[in-house]
Amino acid sequence: MFKADDLAVFPIDLWIQQGVSWVALNLRPIFLAIKWPVESLLGLNDWLFHAVHFPIFVVGFFLLAWRLSTLGIAAFSAVSLIVIAMLGVWNEAMTTLSLISTAIVFCAVVGIPIGIWCARSDRVWNVVRPILDIMQTTPSFVYLVPVVMLFGVGTVPGEVAVVTAAAPPLIRFTNLGIRMVEREIVEAGLAFGADRRQLLFEIQLPLAIPTILGGLNQTVLTAMVLSVVVAMIGAEGLGLVVLQGLGRLDVGRAAVGGIAIVLLAMMLDRITQQLATPTKSGRPTERVSLFRTVGRVFRGERPDETVAVGPQAKEAL
Amino acid sequence: MTERLEIKNLFKVFSSTPGPALAMLAKGRGKSEIFEKLGVVVGLNNVSLSVPQGAVYMIMGLSGSGKSTFARCINRLNEPSAGQVLLDGRDIVPLGEAELREVRRTRISMVFQHFALLPNKRVIENVEFGLKLRGVAAAERRRRAEEVLSVVGLARWGYHYPHELSGGMRQRVGLARALATDADILIMDEAFSALDPLIRTEMQDELLRLQRTLNKTILFITHDFQEALKLGTRIAIMSEGEVVRDGTPQSIVLEPGSDYVAAFTREIDRSRLFDARLAMRPAEPVLQSEQGTLVSEAGGFGFMLDGNGKVLGVLDAIELGRARASGEVGTLSTDYVSVPPGAKLIEVARSYRDGRPIAVVDDEGRFIGSLGADDILARIASTAPQTVTGERHVQS
Numbered sequence: 001m002f003k004a005d006d007l008a009v010f011p012i013d014l015w016i017q018q019g020v021s022w023v024a025l026n027l028r029p030i031f032l033a034i035k036w037p038v039e040s041l042l043g044l045n046d047w048l049f050h051a052v053h054f055p056i057f058v059v060g061f062f063l064l065a066w067r068l069s070t071l072g073i074a075a076f077s078a079v080s081l082i083v084i085a086m087l088g089v090w091n092e093a094m095t096t097l098s099l100i101s102t103a104i105v106f107c108a109v110v111g112i113p114i115g116i117w118c119a120r121s122d123r124v125w126n127v128v129r130p131i132l133d134i135m136q137t138t139p140s141f142v143y144l145v146p147v148v149m150l151f152g153v154g155t156v157p158g159e160v161a162v163v164t165a166a167a168p169p170l171i172r173f174t175n176l177g178i179r180m181v182e183r184e185i186v187e188a189g190l191a192f193g194a195d196r197r198q199l200l201f202e203i204q205l206p207l208a209i210p211t212i213l214g215g216l217n218q219t220v221l222t223a224m225v226l227s228v229v230v231a232m233i234g235a236e237g238l239g240l241v242v243l244q245g246l247g248r249l250d251v252g253r254a255a256v257g258g259i260a261i262v263l264l265a266m267m268l269d270r271i272t273q274q275l276a277t278p279t280k281s282g283r284p285t286e287r288v289s290l291f292r293t294v295g296r297v298f299r300g301e302r303p304d305e306t307v308a309v310g311p312q313a314k315e316a317l
Numbered sequence: 318m319t320e321r322l323e324i325k326n327l328f329k330v331f332s333s334t335p336g337p338a339l340a341m342l343a344k345g346r347g348k349s350e351i352f353e354k355l356g357v358v359v360g361l362n363n364v365s366l367s368v369p370q371g372a373v374y375m376i377m378g379l380s381g382s383g384k385s386t387f388a389r390c391i392n393r394l395n396e397p398s399a400g401q402v403l404l405d406g407r408d409i410v411p412l413g414e415a416e417l418r419e420v421r422r423t424r425i426s427m428v429f430q431h432f433a434l435l436p437n438k439r440v441i442e443n444v445e446f447g448l449k450l451r452g453v454a455a456a457e458r459r460r461r462a463e464e465v466l467s468v469v470g471l472a473r474w475g476y477h478y479p480h481e482l483s484g485g486m487r488q489r490v491g492l493a494r495a496l497a498t499d500a501d502i503l504i505m506d507e508a509f510s511a512l513d514p515l516i517r518t519e520m521q522d523e524l525l526r527l528q529r530t531l532n533k534t535i536l537f538i539t540h541d542f543q544e545a546l547k548l549g550t551r552i553a554i555m556s557e558g559e560v561v562r563d564g565t566p567q568s569i570v571l572e573p574g575s576d577y578v579a580a581f582t583r584e585i586d587r588s589r590l591f592d593a594r595l596a597m598r599p600a601e602p603v604l605q606s607e608q609g610t611l612v613s614e615a616g617g618f619g620f621m622l623d624g625n626g627k628v629l630g631v632l633d634a635i636e637l638g639r640a641r642a643s644g645e646v647g648t649l650s651t652d653y654v655s656v657p658p659g660a661k662l663i664e665v666a667r668s669y670r671d672g673r674p675i676a677v678v679d680d681e682g683r684f685i686g687s688l689g690a691d692d693i694l695a696r697i698a699s700t701a702p703q704t705v706t707g708e709r710h711v712q713s
Contacts, residue, residue, distance in 0.1 A: 182431075182433070184429050184430070184431050184433040185433045185434075185435065187389075187394055187429070187433065188427070188429055188433035188434075188446075189450075190394055190421070191392055191394060191421060191425075191426070191427040191504075192421060192422065192426065192427075192446060192447040192450050192494075192498065193418040193419070193420075193421035193422030193423075193447070193450050193451065194418075194450050195414075195418060198450055202435075202446075202449070202450070203435065206435070206437050207435070207436070207437065209437075
């Protein structure tokens, strides 16, 4: 009888094996160059999160969360952090948080420009889109194989995997946000003589901010998931707690890690979701600007107080 | 009047390779035939217009007639496929990107149907928008924006966001933004169509008021014939990408020229469109006396005019008959109404008093014609001749 296995004539595993070995051997400088900034920033963040004393961190995070979102979410975050500390996994949680925060920075730095580029050229988008499709449908731990081959094992290669997996949503949403800007508003920009740069910075990007922030939320959640999975290639953090629990059949230990992960994920999700929701009234025309979004962090302005009163209106009152 | 904008043989074909479609148009093939054969949509088919300085040129048409495409070809938001757009005699179709930007920044500005304001910017920043793109210094453009905002009556709203304003106010912002750049040509694309009727009327009046002082050259796109009549110094009616009728509001209503145009004119209020000059009748001289000339008008009255053509007085039918017979002019009465030639018939009707004749008198007070109630009624009731040939009513 003719069997399916008889058809297995492609030695594709061998080819890939050889190909990756060759790449790992000959293109090593490139991977070192990629690794270096990741390693530096991760090191800095990791040091920072561990160096700050626990009560100061909780208060600081509470204030930051309050300014970015609402008082309720800030309170929830503070309580979650305290619970994590009570579970005895504070240091691991800080490592995970540094993995995620580093990933956010790299995803933003790489993802947003790529997203903009995709939005401005259909040709680029047609190339990038299938790549994003593949990246987003690939099961997360499949990422780990090439990462281990090319970058080795440990926390830094883990971070590379996190960044790679978390960037696609941000690229997608940036592209989408810019393309969704009303045609008439773009036309208005052109009609008043905007060049390509002005069109991007005066019109497209500011109006795409809410969508981009929605993408940021997706990116944060993906980074959260990956930061746990990369424990399998030796990255530290909460994932390692779960992995150790599994290895030793210590259900309690694994559960502690799991609870901490869930709390951390909910915290980050709520905060970033709130960022992407501009106002309480939810009118379609209301959008937040980049400056105001960033400004909120520094000025302590509530997101629902979007209606700033100008000097003239104050006089009128 | 100088021609500010001249559009010559403009074609727009929505295709990356317009050649074959243009060739078919040149052979006189229709829009639908080209669509069937090539799958290409013809937006504009040989449109030529000349817009003098200070005109409010209304481009009227139903949706799909190509009016918005036409407007967008003027500032090249749509690239014309063939033809010329002459701005003060300079063709702007072949201009490069930088030169085109310069034209858009300084010469042609635009007002949009749905306002197209930046929701994340305050009203004043929206008004400054064009100046900012041009690189005008912050203080200077703020000053200019405040100036323009007060012109459109929104001086107190500069530091609010667009969503806090009503539709009419938002379009005032859109107008202010267009005026702020000092461009002398204004493209208004269905600018008032999204507003409710009362606000629309208010904005139309506002535009007419502004236009008296600003004297811009305005290209106004609309699907509303009433609006076209009210605002326009000239109207071009478009259908299927072609201009089917082009003329002054009165002349279009008087002679629609085609059933398509007549369909628009049938229901319009002629009393607000036609003026006294159009309805009046010239008077016939009856006799000369040492006082001046006696003329008779259609209603049976006679006007006595002096050497300069000014009305000295009026004679009723009996007195006029007596004057005809005797050659002697009796006592003149001043019991008449005088109206300027530009007065709309509705205004004339309002000043009409039972049994009194109406003299149409020009700026210098010279008599140029007279009006009777029947003349007014005849003009108001006039409809375009309807062609019913080929139609038969079969009774079963």
